[in-house]
Amino acid sequence: MLFNRINLRKRGRRNQWVGYLYILPWLIGFLIFQAGPLFASLYFSFTDYSIIGDTNFVGLKNYLTAFTSDVNFMKSLRATLLYVFGAVPLKLSLAFIMALILNSKLKGIRIFRTAYYLPSIMGASVAVAILWRFMFMKSGYINTILGFLGFRTFDWIGSPSTALFVIILISVWQFGFAMVLYLAALKDVPTELYESASIDGAGPFRRLFSITLPSISPVIFFTIVMQLIAHFQDFTAPMIVTRGGPLKTTYLYGLLIYDNAFKFFKMGYASALSWILFIIIATITGIIFKFSNVLVYYRGGSNEE
C-alpha cells in the first residue's frame, strides 16, 4: 500500500517536469523577448544608455529630468491625458448608442453592423493615417465639402486648437470593435426583465438605466479598461497625421518616447519615460478596479440578493 503511494507521488513529480518541458519553447521565447527586455528597460531607466558608447549608472536622474527640466514631458502628458479622456468616453458612448440602435431585428441590419465594424479593423494602419492627413489639411476633402455646404473652413491639422480633435476623431471612428462587444452583451440580457419592467410601468429611459446598463456593466467595464490602456500608448495616428504638432498639441506620450529613443538616442531616458507611463496606466486602472465594486453588477455573483 505504502509502496503504491510513493510510486504515485514520484510519477506526479515527473508529470510536472514533463509539463514544463512541453511549454519550454514558449517559456524560452517569453523570457528572451518579453521578460528579458522588460527588466532590461527597467535597468536602463537608471542609466544613460545610448546604444553605442559607455553606459553609466545615473540613479533617479532620468525620472527627475522628466518632471523638472523636460519641457516636452508636461506638454506631452497634457496632450495624452486630453486625448485619452476625450477619446475613450466619446468612443464608448458612440459604440453603446450604435449597439442599442443596431440591436433590432430589421432585415439587412447585419450589413450595417459590418459596415460600422470595418474601420476598427483597418483604422490603425499607416495608410489610413496618411489618408486622414490629406482629408483634413487646409486644401483637403473635408474643407471642400464644408465649403460646398456653406460652412467655415479650418486648417484642421495645421492649427493648434483643432489638431487634437482630428486625432481623437480617428480613434472614435474605430468604435466598431466595442460596438460588437456591446451587441453581444445586449443579446444576453434576459428579456423577462424588460417585460416585467414595462408591466410595472417603466419607460424606455428607466429600463435603459436600471436594466440594460447594469446588465452589461461587466462588458462596459472591460472595454473601458482595455481602451484606456490602449489609448495611452497610441502612436500611429499622431506620428503620421501631425507628427506631434502643431506646437506639441498632438505630441502624445508614444511620440515622446519614440523621439527620445530613436531621434535623440537617449535610450536610458526613454526607458524611464516608459516606466513612468506604466505607473500612470497602472494607477488609473487600479482606481477603476476599485470603483468596479460599486458600479459593476455580476449576475450570479455576490450582488445577488
Add this chain to the structure above:
Amino acid sequence: MKKISILMLAVIFVVSLTVTVFAAESPVTLRFRWWGGDERHKATLAALDLYKEKTGVTVEAEPVGWDGYESKMMTELGAGTAPDILQLDQPWLLNLIQKDVFLDLTDNPEIDFSQFDQEFLKLQCVREGKLIGLPTGGNSFRFVVNKNFMEENGIDLSKNYTWDEWFELGKKIHDANPDNYLMAWDPGEPWKFFDDYIRDKTGDYIIGDDYTVHASKKDIVEALTYLAMMYETGTSLPVGEVMPFTCVMDTNPKWLAGEIGGMPDSASKIDIWVAASTFPIWTMNMMVPTDAKNTGAFYRPSQLYGVPNSSANQEEAIKFINWILTDKEASLVQGTARGVPIAESAFEALKKAGELSDITVDAMERGIANQAPAAPAVTGDAEIGQILFDAFENVAINHDVTTIDSIADELIRRIQTRLDEMKG
C-alpha cells in the same frame, strides 16, 4: 535501443548542418548601404557592377530610403553588425566620432587625397581631429524658383535681395492675389531661417563648437521678429499648409498650380523640382539681412562614406570608397546622383562629358563662389534641432511679436542646457 538510434540520428543531423554552413566559403564581399531615391539607386548599382567587372570584388547593395536610416545604423553599430561601407550625413559626424565607431581615414594610404580640397575636408569633414567620412558631392543651399512666377512679378533672379525688400515684394504679391505667395518654407529644416539669419547678420553661428551660445539675445530676437514678419506680411505660405508636405513640397498642389514663387532647397534636389514642375525652374541666392556680414549660403558635403570599426574587410572597403569617389568611369556612371562630385577628377570627368545640367552647374558655381563659413559640428545634434524647431514653430504659427522675447529666453536656456549636457 530506439532512444539510442534517435539520438544518433540527431547528432548526425546537427553535424552535417554545421559542416554545410561552414563549408560555404565565399570570396571578399562588401556590404554597402546608402539612402536615396530611385535615380540614385540605379546610378549606384551601375557603379557597383562596374566595380565587380574591374576588380572582381562583389559589393552587396543595400539601397534604402532616408526614413529610419539613422536609427537602424545606430542599432547595428551597437551590435557590431553594420555594413562595411555606410553613407553618412554630415550632422552625424561629431556624435559618431565621439562614440569612436568608425575608422579614422586620416593619411590612409589607400586614399588619393590629392583629389580632395584640404580646406574643405578640414572645415567640413574633420571633427576633433578625426576624419571618418569622405565627401561624395557638394551641396549648396539655394532658393529654387518658379521662373514664370518670378518674371510675372518682376523679381530679378540675379539680385541678392535683403529680407526687408523681400517682405515688401511678398506683401504686394499676396495682397494683390491672396492665393499667391512669394515663397514657402519647408519645416523639414526650419531652423535654417534664423540660424542663417544670425550667421548672415553677425558673421557667426548661433552656437559654437566651444559648447556655448554665441549669438546675443538681441540678435535672436531680431531673427525671430523677421521670421514672424515672413508670415505676418503674407510673404510665406502658412506653416500649417506646408506641414503635410514636409520634404515633399514638390508634390504640393499650390506649388504645382504655380501659386508659390519659390522655396529654399539644396542644389542636389533641383532635378526633383525640374521633374515635378510643368514650368521652368531656376535658382537664386538666398535673401540676407540688411548690412549683412555674410552673404554666402551654406555649402556642405551632400553625404560622406565611412567604414565602421566592426567591418571585417576594412582595407577592401576603403579601396572601394576611394574608387567610387575618384575614378573617372565611376563618376560618369553615377552622374550627379549625389550632387556635384567633390573629387577633382570626378568633377572634371562629368564636366567634360557635358553631364552637368546648366541649372545645376550655375547653382553649384554660384554656390561655391558664395560660400558661408562652415557650420559648427554641434549644429548637427538632433536635440538642438528640435529646440530650434520648437522656437520656429511657435513664431511661425502665432507670429505674435509680443511673445518673441520669452521665446528667445526659453530658446537660449534650452540650448545652453543641451550644450552643457553634450559637453559633460
